Amino acid sequence: MSKFKKxxxxxxxxxxxxxxxxxxxxxxxxxxxxxxxxQNTLKIDNNLPFADQVEKLDxxxxxxxxxxxxxxxxxxxxxxxxxxxxxxxxxxxxxxxxFIAAERASxxxxxxxxxxxxxxxxxxxxxxxxxxxxxxxxxxxxLKINYTTKKGSVFGRD
Numbered sequence: 373m374s375k376f377k378k379x380x381x382x383x384x385x386x387x388x389x390x391x392x393x394x395x396x397x398x399x400x401x402x403x404x405x406x407x408x409x410x411q412n413t414l415k416i417d418n419n420l421p422f423a424d425q426v427e428k429l430d431x432x433x434x435x436x437x438x439x440x441x442x443x444x445x446x447x448x449x450x451x452x453x454x455x456x457x458x459x460x461x462x463x464x465x466x467x468x469x470x471f472i473a474a475e476r477a478s479x480x481x482x483x484x485x486x487x488x489x490x491x492x493x494x495x496x497x498x499x500x501x502x503x504x505x506x507x508x509x510x511x512x513x514x515l516k517i518n519y520t521t522k523k524g525s526v527f528g529r530d
Contacts, residue, residue: 383458415450416457423521434486435518438468438477440501441494454497456505463480465501468508490518 418441427484428470429435443450447462456463476484489509493502507516 387471412437412439412457414457415438415444415460415462416455417494418446418492419494419495420492420520420522421525422524423519424523424525426521426523429482429488429490429518431486434479435488435490436469436472436481436514437492438505439492439507440497441485442496454494454501456501465504466507468505469512472509472512482520487514488518489514490517490520492520 407420416439418439440454441457442452442454443462450462456465456468458467463471472489476487491502491505506517509515
């Protein structure tokens with residue numbers, strides 16, 4: 373008998389899976405960092421108007437969003453009139469002041485003077501509702517207002 377045996381057949385060695393957990397955690401970390409979470413679920417139709425002179429906001433974390441428009445098809449039980457949406461719920465004009473106070477309370481004190489209120493208003497919403505929202509914003513001294521629009525020609529001849 374010989375001391376050394378020849379291998380019978382060319383079998384492949386088993387795959388080394390020692391680094392597999394490292395790869396899985398690296399992918400998990402990448403997707404956690406790269407994923408953007410949706411802030412609000414819109415319950416209104418929000419067809420923004422067009423504007424030709426548009427500027428981007430620098431710091432989006434200092435913006436409070438107020439949505440206004442007719443309820444979307446899934447929320448027709450709330451009527452056909454333009455409504456206000458604060459965060460994920462419908463609200464009345466009187467709720468705007470409490471919303472602004474809650475948003476200010478959630479920010480650091482030195483950032484409060486830099487907060488901006490962004491109005492994302494449907495192009496078909498009536499201006500009476502917008503005027504009422506602006507009156508409530510004046511009462512709580514939220515005077516930095518931004519109107520969110522789409523970039524394009526105002527007259528639709530872009």
